[in-house]
Amino acid sequence: MRADWGQVLMFSYIFLFIFIAKFIKEKLGIFKSIVIPTSLLAGFLGLLFGPGLLGALSIQIFDTEFNLGLQYDPNFYESILFHFMIIGFVSLTLTERKSKQNRHSIDSGLFIVSTYVLQGILGLLVLYIVSATFKPGIFTGIGLLLPLGFGQGPGLASSVGKSMNEFFPFAQQFGITIATVGFVIGGIIGVTLLNYYIRKYKLTPVKLRDLKSVKSKNVEIKTISEVNFNDNFLVQVVWLGIIFILTFIISNLFYNLLLEFGNIGKSVGGLIIGFSYLFGMFIALIFRGILRKMEEKGHRTDALIDEYMMGNISSFALNIMITASVMSIKINVIKDYWEILLLVAIFGALGTLLYVTLFGRYVFRKNSNHYILTLFGMLTGVAATGLALLRGIDPDLETDTAQNVVVLGSAIAAPFGFPLFVLIAFPGIAYQHPNLKYYDYITFYGLIVYLILLISILVLRVKIYNKRID
Numbered sequence: 001m002r003a004d005w006g007q008v009l010m011f012s013y014i015f016l017f018i019f020i021a022k023f024i025k026e027k028l029g030i031f032k033s034i035v036i037p038t039s040l041l042a043g044f045l046g047l048l049f050g051p052g053l054l055g056a057l058s059i060q061i062f063d064t065e066f067n068l069g070l071q072y073d074p075n076f077y078e079s080i081l082f083h084f085m086i087i088g089f090v091s092l093t094l095t096e097r098k099s100k101q102n103r104h105s106i107d108s109g110l111f112i113v114s115t116y117v118l119q120g121i122l123g124l125l126v127l128y129i130v131s132a133t134f135k136p137g138i139f140t141g142i143g144l145l146l147p148l149g150f151g152q153g154p155g156l157a158s159s160v161g162k163s164m165n166e167f168f169p170f171a172q173q174f175g176i177t178i179a180t181v182g183f184v185i186g187g188i189i190g191v192t193l194l195n196y197y198i199r200k201y202k203l204t205p206v207k208l209r210d211l212k213s214v215k216s217k218n219v220e221i222k223t224i225s226e227v228n229f230n231d232n233f234l235v236q237v238v239w240l241g242i243i244f245i246l247t248f249i250i251s252n253l254f255y256n257l258l259l260e261f262g263n264i265g266k267s268v269g270g271l272i273i274g275f276s277y278l279f280g281m282f283i284a285l286i287f288r289g290i291l292r293k294m295e296e297k298g299h300r301t302d303a304l305i306d307e308y309m310m311g312n313i314s315s316f317a318l319n320i321m322i323t324a325s326v327m328s329i330k331i332n333v334i335k336d337y338w339e340i341l342l343l344v345a346i347f348g349a350l351g352t353l354l355y356v357t358l359f360g361r362y363v364f365r366k367n368s369n370h371y372i373l374t375l376f377g378m379l380t381g382v383a384a385t386g387l388a389l390l391r392g393i394d395p396d397l398e399t400d401t402a403q404n405v406v407v408l409g410s411a412i413a414a415p416f417g418f419p420l421f422v423l424i425a426f427p428g429i430a431y432q433h434p435n436l437k438y439y440d441y442i443t444f445y446g447l448i449v450y451l452i453l454l455i456s457i458l459v460l461r462v463k464i465y466n467k468r469i470d
Contacts, residue, residue, distance in 0.1 A: 007076065010072045010073065010076050010077070011080070013046060013070065013072060013327075014042070014046070014080070014320055014323050014324060014327070017042035017043070017045045017046045017049075017323060017327075018038060018039060018042040018319070018323060020042070020045055021038045021039070021041035021042035021045055022038050024041065025038055025041065036183070036184075036187045037183070037319075037322060037381070037382065037384050037385065037388075038319070039318075039319040039320070039322040039323045040180075040183045040322055040323075040326065042323045042326075043180070043322060043323040043324070043325060043326025043327050044326055046070075046323065046326065046327035047326050047327055047329055047331075048069070049069040049070050050069060050070055050072060050074070050327060050331075051069065051070065051071050051072060051074075052074075052329075052330060052331030052332055053069060053331060054067075054068040054069030055067055055068070055069030055070050055071055055072075056069070057069070072327070074327065074328045074329065074330050075328070076328075077324040077325070077327045077328035078158060078162075078172065078176075078324075078328045080320065080321070080324040080328075081154060081155055081158050081176070081321050081324045081325045081328055082155070082158065082159055082276075084155075084317045084318070084320045084321040084324065085155030085156070085158075085159070085277050085317075085318075085321050086244065086247060086276060086277045086280045087240060087244070087313070087314075087317040088155075088314050088317035088318035088321055089155075089277045089280060089281055089314075090240060090243050090244070090247070090277070090280040090281060090283075090284045091236075091240060091310045091311075091313040091314040091317060092310075092311075092314040092318075093280075093281045093284040093285060093288070094239065094240075094284050094287070094288055094305055094310050095307050095310045095311050095314065101408055101412065102400075102404065102408075103461075103465060104364065104366075104371075104400065104404040105403070105404040105405075105408035105409050105412060106412055106461075107363055107364065107458060107461060107462075108371070108375070108404050108405045108408070108409030108412070108413075109408070109409045109410070109411070109412025109413040109416060110412075110413075110416060110454055110457060110458050110461075111359075111360065111363060111375065111409075111458065112151070112375070112378070112379065112405075112409055112410065112413040113413045113416040113417045113420070113454060114451060114454040114455060114458065115147075115151065115352060115355060115356065115375070115379045116147040116151045116152075116379075116413075116417060116420055117147070117420055117447050117450050117451045117454065118351060118352070118355055118451055119146045119147035119150055119151060119348055119351065119352060119379075120143070120144050120146065120147045120420060120423075120447050121444070121447050121448060121451065122143075122146060122344075122347045122348055122351045123142075123143030123144055123145065123146030123147065123344055123347075123348065124140060124143040124144065124443070124444055124447070125143070125347070126143055126340075126343050126344050126347050127139075127140035127141075127142060127143035127340070127344075128140055128143075129343075130339075130340055130343065134339070135340070138168065138340075139164065139167035139168040139171070139427070139428075139431050140427060140431075140440070141164060141167060141168075141424075141426075141427030141428055141431065141443075142161075142164060142167075142168050142171050142174055142175075142340075143344065144160075144423075144424050144427065144443075145157050145160065145161055145164075145171070145174060145175040145178055146178060146344055146348045147420065148160055148161075148175060148179075148424075149175055149176075149177075149178035149179035149181075149182050150178070150179070150182040150185075150348055150352065150379060150380050151379050153179055153321075153322070153325075153381075153382055154175070154176050154179035154180065154321065154322065154325030154326075155277070155321050155325070156274070156275075156277070157175030157176060157178060157179045158172055158175050158176050158179075158325065158328070159273070159274030159275070159276070159277075160175065160271060160274040160275070160424060161173070161174060161175030161176065161274075162270075162273075162274060163270035163271045163273065163274045163428070164270075164428060166270075167427075167428055167431050167432070169336075170333050170336055170337055173329065173330055173333055173334075173337075174337055174340070174341065176325050176326075176328055176329055177329055177334065177341055178341060178344060178345065178348075179325060180325065180326050180329065181341070181345045182345075182348075182380045182381055183322075183380075183381045183382070183385065185345065185348075185349045185380045185381075186376065186377045186378075186379075186380035186381030186382075186385040186386075186389075187381065187385060189349065189353060189376075189380075190373065190376055190377045190380070190381075190385065190389045191389070191392075193353075193357070193372075193373065193376065193389075194373055194389050194392045194393070197369045197372075197373070197393070198392075198393065201369060203369065203393050204393070232306055232309065233309055235304060235306075236305065236306060236309045236310055236313060237313075239287070239304075239305065240313070243280055243283050243284055243287060244280070246283050247276055247277075247279050247280040247283060248276075250279050250283070251272060251273060251275075251276040251279045254269070254272050254279075255269040255270075255272050255273055256269075258272060268425045268429075270428075271424060271425045271428070275421065278421075281414075288305070291304065291305065318382075322382070348380075349380065352376065352379055352380060353376065356372055356375050356376045356379065357372055357376070359455070359458075360372045360375055362459075362462065363458050363462055365462075367399050367401055369393060370390055370393065370394055370399050370401040371401055371404075371405065373386070373389040373390055373392070373393070374386040374387065374389065374390045374401050374402065374405045374406070375405060376389070377389040377390075378405065378406065383406045383410070386405065386406065387402060387406060390402060416454075419446070419450055420447070420450070423442070423443045423446050423447060426439040426440070426442055426443040426446075427439065427440055427443055430443075
């Protein structure tokens, strides 16, 4: 038997569990009433049958021992998680955005980033308390994995967590686990919030289990005459492959350049590798811009990137990423950080819930409930979580909430989130170099100042808008 069958089978397990999860969601009523992405349920199934749970148990039949679960390598799924995150975000970037920004989309972007910053502050506060009580000397920087896990998902939490492993041995696992917990919080608390709003504001309830699971859509795919219609998918994969190679070259180049700056450069360099997907997105934006310029000069380049196919590739990659993230959790190491995980999750969930529900109602005066539900689902789980909650009161997405929050708001949030990504590197520098302890203070107070700034901008925008209406 070929030795490489092992990796092929481990990759195939992802699709097997996605199939089983989809079947369960379709046939078991309880899973139609709670918000849980199919890919997340698939990950939990993989975790259940993995080496840490059922895979660790066996039965003896005559002289042969049989494992009740699978024997796979969680490290393999960590790699899948990292690479498919890049593919997912790059393909999403290559999908053209034709929608125009408006007041609520800008407010959504600012609100999303302000929640990230708040989650970062809460995460650090919890770790400061932990460090001062039962875990003295712990690396407090892992508190910043809260906004990455809750707000950005398992991909970024895993990548940045890996760069923190030298300061906290289980940082990557902590990031992945907190992201998984965020999915659960977004689903369970999100549905509770949805039902509460339906009763309190006498909204027209739409049971999640009653939402139609079968949809039809007319799709028009264009391609240039030199490319066979059936090869158009191959063209999309070729572009992704080229950008993927360039992403590796550029991120590696930056990493090697930073190594010249000693230990500080090494700390920042590890973080740079974790943010490789940002390089990929930047390259994709340049590539898309080049094609647009060529189209303006008369070259037939517009049809070389198909938005429908790219959107499907992005969805495919990100769903694999979510399933792989849960399957990469190592049950045996959770016991070493479960108390910290529990505290961070509780503070993160309560802080996010209060901030989104109270301040969200102030910022979004029109369709407040729609925005609150979408934002809470998105800022603890993924966009699909927010959309599922939104469909509980807006089944056909007739309001502009989904467009303003998920599409435009997320795009606007990206540049505003840059200061947070810069500050994430500082705790590692402070931990590694005691004489640079002030980097810890810069991180914490920098986040507070940035949060005050973002809230002030949002309040000012609301006041200006209300004056125009009056």
